[in-house]
Amino acid sequence: MNRRMLVVADGQAQSLAALHVARALAEAKGMEGEVVVAVQPSMLGMYDPILGAAAAYWDVLESQKEALRAVVRRQMDEAGGAAAGWPLDVVAGPRALTVAQRAEERGAGLVVMGSGRHGWTERVLGHETVLDVLRVAHVPVLAVPPGGGELPRSMLAATDFSERSLDAARAAAGLLAPHAEVQ
Numbered sequence: 001m002n003r004r005m006l007v008v009a010d011g012q013a014q015s016l017a018a019l020h021v022a023r024a025l026a027e028a029k030g031m032e033g034e035v036v037v038a039v040q041p042s043m044l045g046m047y048d049p050i051l052g053a054a055a056a057y058w059d060v061l062e063s064q065k066e067a068l069r070a071v072v073r074r075q076m077d078e079a080g081g082a083a084a085g086w087p088l089d090v091v092a093g094p095r096a097l098t099v100a101q102r103a104e105e106r107g108a109g110l111v112v113m114g115s116g117r118h119g120w121t122e123r124v125l126g127h128e129t130v131l132d133v134l135r136v137a138h139v140p141v142l143a144v145p146p147g148g149g150e151l152p153r154s155m156l157a158a159t160d161f162s163e164r165s166l167d168a169a170r171a172a173a174g175l176l177a178p179h180a181e182v183q
Contacts (some may be wrong), residue, residue: 006110024149028177034089089102113129151180
């Protein structure tokens with residue numbers, strides 16, 4: 001696996017956990033990080049020429065992006081170490097596709113992102129960002145739960161013995177803490 005990782009943040013607690021794990025990967029495995037915030041635009045009110053909603057919408061979107069930039073930058077500072085100095089980009093677009101595209105553009109060998117709890121509406125509507133990224137990204141994705149912050153100490157590898165699944169297991173094993181348990 002190459003040493004570039006893309007860390008996905010959104011200012012929530014699980015983003016801070018992902019930043020801590022990414023920092024630990026940088027320190028233990030010599031990985032380089034870059035942080036991206038993907039703001040999912042809402043199409044509501046965009047096509048009302050009478051009220052000028054489209055122009056107002058873009059102003060609101062830019063304000064939202066700047067607010068998220070400030071929150072995520074604080075989280076990067078809190079994570080400390082190399083994470084505090086990583087490049088940060090806030091972009092608008094469909095979250096999963098934007099993350100996958102950015103990972104490919106930057107040549108990332110890993111995507112690190114937080115994994116939060118989802119209610120029944122998110123599950124029914126299919127709005128689980130980690131699962132969406134897994135479906136479209138061509139690189140391994142490490143999902144970090146809220147409160148996480150250390151390298152994984154155990155791994156359960158399920159495989160169909162195809163070359164891709166064995167590559168995935170090897171990549172995951174390379175992210176483990178020293179003396180971790182592999183099953």
